[in-house]
Amino acid sequence: MERTVRQLANLVAGSFTGDGDAVVTGVSSVDQATDGAIVFADTKRAFDRALASAAAAIVAPVACTTPDRPVIHVNNPKLAFARIVADLAPATPIARVIHPAAIIDESAAVGAGVAVGAWSTIGPDCVIGDQTTIGNGCSIGARVRIGRECTIRANVTIHERVSIADRVIVHSGAVIGSDGFGFVFDAGQFHKFPQIGDVIIEDDVEIGANTTIDRGALDSTVIGSGTKIDNLVQIAHNVRIGRNCVIAAQTGISGSATIGDGVMLGGQVGIGDHVRIESGAIAGGQAGILPGKVIRKGTMVWGTPARPMDQFRRNFALVQNLPSLNARVSEIERRLGTNQPSVPDEPTDEHNR
């Protein structure tokens, strides 16, 4: 496949400088760029690195110009590049067929152009929307609804009554609709509390590989439209997540937590039960938010227990500075003629073996 710089500039509604007839034959990262490849640069620094590469053309901000290379100028080079990749290096189309080794219950309603892989099962009363793709080895329980143009990769488990809207992507090994973790302790043992709710996943959500999303106990677990969830994330029963959130890998969200719109959670964040995180808030990687806490709109927190970022950084700096503070206090004591044992510079074995 090949395109001219002019064609690609038109494709992304951008302008170009340099030779509009220059031919682009592929896409690449700046690091790996070879002759014929187009690359993108979203900063001046990246642009300079791109110029040092063999790239045939560069997608860059309007401010980045050069006499030596064709440049396609756009406001959002990364987004424009994504569109160019879709044009120049399209994904291999998937045959819109249902594999003979898939088992689809006769009561299921399967839309037009649905693809289902080998060794998959679709249960009674499911509804699968048009152009949706289901990979190999998926288990889809009874009364599941999946919308249009969804992609369910291989070995995904979707349990009964889960509802998934349109253009949702679920990566391999994800489990949606597993029982929540709820028990009643009585007479010396734990009794299972019913987990009979469901899961509602809205449009354009992406769910990472081996991520788990539990059904509500009595109500619903909800993932709002446009929210992106990375791999190995745990979302517990009755959690409600808003729109356009970003949740990085290995983060865990405990039962009944509510998360607003546009919230960003770093990797390995832990969120206690009944936490409320308001829209636009950010939690840094490995932050721990205690049960019942509220994180206010637009605030950024870090640490365990989580603190406002500036407070965390200030206190962290003060801890780094403790040797100096200790020395200052010792000096004062010396001047006042008191004596104090100096602090050990190591935790004791008891405390830190």
Added chain:
Amino acid sequence: MERTVRQLANLVAGSFTGDGDAVVTGVSSVDQATDGAIVFADTKRAFDRALASAAAAIVAPVACTTPDRPVIHVNNPKLAFARIVADLAPATPIARVIHPAAIIDESAAVGAGVAVGAWSTIGPDCVIGDQTTIGNGCSIGARVRIGRECTIRANVTIHERVSIADRVIVHSGAVIGSDGFGFVFDAGQFHKFPQIGDVIIEDDVEIGANTTIDRGALDSTVIGSGTKIDNLVQIAHNVRIGRNCVIAAQTGISGSATIGDGVMLGGQVGIGDHVRIESGAIAGGQAGILPGKVIRKGTMVWGTPARPMDQFRRNFALVQNLPSLNARVSEIERRLGTNQPSVPDEPTDEHNR
């Protein structure tokens, strides 16, 4: 399905106040309660919320009474409610059949009323107890023993020689009996140490989705009866866990750790190898317990490295108070006529970019 308040009170061996003939047609959370629904309230506050809902009846402690609504009085409302849910909203019964697309080795002994889903395999010399359910796409290796009335959900992997007792629930994507992580370094490379032990899971254990439990290297990894394990938990080789423990999501337990009875581990807790956690101990979320440490009976710890909770809280408060302590020291220095550079209020870029 419908029941009268009187029938439900009898079912849970409770008393009732108000109209015993009032009809209940379903179960609900307080938040979603509609006409005809019964809800539970385990506190006075929850009871008041329930009264503000449309619920037809409320399961509540003896102390909670009202003239305006039928109330079923029990000592443990949540437990009683769980029983009412099982009666009013029973799970759809699973057909007690072996799917024709399941492969069961002829040497396997499969009990009465066993259900096996499509695309599952049961290996040589397995023994599966009566009324056990195995979902779609499960791989069960050779010489696995599974007891009575177990539920193995879809896409579970159980490797050779794993032993599972009665009424165990294993959620989708869980892997039981994978090799432990053991290597010997020699001549510049790692050599695999044999992982030929097994896994023993006792009665009434629940294992969460995508949780991994490694087999012992030479001996057994053991999960004691009644212990409940959430999603995405890692349990390494030779770990021994006692009875009725609760282990929240994404916690990791390293090799040869031993955990007593009734231990509670919060989410994302990390436990080093050869740790011993005595019965009744509690580790707060994200706590990190260093290799070889002992957590004494009934103690509660938090932080990394883990500390007794009161010590953690005291030290945490003192760190929050460092700005004031610094100011006090500066004031003393001022009065003594010394000079000290003030502490930076931010980590340097080198330390905290």
Added chain:
Amino acid sequence: MERTVRQLANLVAGSFTGDGDAVVTGVSSVDQATDGAIVFADTKRAFDRALASAAAAIVAPVACTTPDRPVIHVNNPKLAFARIVADLAPATPIARVIHPAAIIDESAAVGAGVAVGAWSTIGPDCVIGDQTTIGNGCSIGARVRIGRECTIRANVTIHERVSIADRVIVHSGAVIGSDGFGFVFDAGQFHKFPQIGDVIIEDDVEIGANTTIDRGALDSTVIGSGTKIDNLVQIAHNVRIGRNCVIAAQTGISGSATIGDGVMLGGQVGIGDHVRIESGAIAGGQAGILPGKVIRKGTMVWGTPARPMDQFRRNFALVQNLPSLNARVSEIERRLGTNQPSVPDEPTDEHNR
């Protein structure tokens, strides 16, 4: 199966003391040793425990001798023991057959002695090397290359164009080649950035159960030869890991991080994007390394944000010592006749509920 001490000493190229004709019938841990079992001891303390057991013979360092038991003397007892286990307790051989219920695309090139389990699929243009074993329920996408003598356990997903070299072990539930987590925000929503790179896994790598390894966005995600990865680890797009690294369970490595040779990462470590960890460095369990940071060759770090170990320990000790430092300052103030409110010994509810 039985062997004499003399035979086993020859097998591991060791010397022996005591009765060379003593018969060994099995292998065991010291804890479970029964008559006839051989055990290993790599320390004097372990050797004394072994002597207190019923073990028939002991593999031990040259320095460990006893008149009462046959001892096989070697430099690396654990390694020698691993070889003895392979001899005395060999794994059940797997039938080198392709199960009739496996689907292998006719364009795939499958080597000699390859075993493929039931309900597995191997896609178009795959190449599978000789003597490689693929378990039940695996989904292997188009153009995947797997080398010789690899073991892919049950329910593994390997997506298109992943390349795996020789003697690689992939445990159940692992997902290799899933999309990286990359989006461009524009006009109020996230747009998927192409994830069209691949994954390259070199010789002798081991990948744990339910671990996820994302493909590069435009380039490759690379795992160097001899590197061992535990369960539930997340490796993001474009990560490059060197040779002979050890990565413990539940650790997460963010996009474009580069890791040298012989790096050790404890459990639940979090590594930010574009981090560079140089060869021989070590990160303690739950350490958090911030985006863009560099960890120098051979250094050991701990904590979040990660610090050199000695600095972490010193600061940790100073925090433990804060009550004493506060008391010293209060005493100074008392002597100087000032008054200060004493520090609260608990975080406030607002900060630590």
